[in-house]
Amino acid sequence: MAQADSVRQVNAAFYRAFESLELAQMEKIWHRAPHITCIHPGWRPLSGWGPIMNSWEQIFASAFEVKVEVAEVQFTMDRGLAVIVVEETLTQRDYDGVSRATVLATNVFELVGAQWMLILHHGSPVAMAPDAVPRVQ
Amino acid sequence: MAQADSVRQVNAAFYRAFESLELAQMEKIWHRAPHITCIHPGWRPLSGWGPIMNSWEQIFASAFEVKVEVAEVQFTMDRGLAVIVVEETLTQRDYDGVSRATVLATNVFELVGAQWMLILHHGSPVAMAPDAVPRVQ
Numbered sequence: 420m421a422q423a424d425s426v427r428q429v430n431a432a433f434y435r436a437f438e439s440l441e442l443a444q445m446e447k448i449w450h451r452a453p454h455i456t457c458i459h460p461g462w463r464p465l466s467g468w469g470p471i472m473n474s475w476e477q478i479f480a481s482a483f484e485v486k487v488e489v490a491e492v493q494f495t496m497d498r499g500l501a502v503i504v505v506e507e508t509l510t511q512r513d514y515d516g517v518s519r520a521t522v523l524a525t526n527v528f529e530l531v532g533a534q535w536m537l538i539l540h541h542g543s544p545v546a547m548a549p550d551a552v553p554r555v556q
Numbered sequence: 557m558a559q560a561d562s563v564r565q566v567n568a569a570f571y572r573a574f575e576s577l578e579l580a581q582m583e584k585i586w587h588r589a590p591h592i593t594c595i596h597p598g599w600r601p602l603s604g605w606g607p608i609m610n611s612w613e614q615i616f617a618s619a620f621e622v623k624v625e626v627a628e629v630q631f632t633m634d635r636g637l638a639v640i641v642v643e644e645t646l647t648q649r650d651y652d653g654v655s656r657a658t659v660l661a662t663n664v665f666e667l668v669g670a671q672w673m674l675i676l677h678h679g680s681p682v683a684m685a686p687d688a689v690p691r692v693q
Binding site (some may be wrong): 527538543 | 591593595597598599600601603629630632633634635636637639641643660662664666675676678679680681682683
């Protein structure tokens with residue numbers, strides 16, 4: 420299988436792990452290394468295995484059901500590093516009912532032995548219409 | 557110079573270009589290629605040279621002065637691809653007065669010939685305190 424396909428498979432597995440709401444599934448996706456980083460939409464960055472897995476545990480505990488549709492925005496890779504930018508359409512059901520949200524995410528994968536593993540997930544909210552005029556921040 | 561230093565220099569040059577409010581400076585940083593992507597905080601993704609440069613032109617036109625302090629959160633690189641996650645502390649002065657904001661950014665650089673060039677800027681707002689409990693989105 421081409422390496423690009425392998426990267427996309429692991430990216431898809433990340434979203435299946437998200438939907439599973441099972442920490443054991445999410446643990447299989449991430450590289451267990453000190454330099455991993457996770458930015459949930461609106462959050463400050465989390466670094467390292469403990470804080471990142473703890474955050475997913477909290478997220479999974481607060482949700483009844485999550486569905487994520489993923490559309491690829493950008494894909495770039497080199498020998499041992501791959502970057503995928505996606506637009507996530509999230510549908511979640513929790514104590515507050517059902518809600519939908521659009522999230523942009525940059526996912527970075529590192530080739531560890533023969534396995535592509537997630538080392539960065541940077542998710543961010545989409546607040547502005549496509550034709551709106553930006554401010555600096 | 558080590559390649560990691562070169563990448564960090566170009567990353568610093570990106571922020572100096574931002575502060576310069578001059579499009580010609582920003583044009584030197586980006587790779588003029590179809591696969592470049594820029595996500596301003598809260599915006600939908602922009603792809604390609606024209607839309608991205610147009611967005612910077614709008615941003616520069618609306619600001620009188622911008623200062624960006626940058627703290628590195630994560631750095632990873634391979635032979636021809638490098639990823640830097642930073643926390644930006646932005647101070648801007650425009651028609652509405654002076655404002656400060658914290659932005660998280662993932663910047664991805666590609667080695668083009670002997671020059672590292674920006675191919676992805678993904679900026680996102682920080683809305684939540686570090687000790688807050690997350691929601692799924």
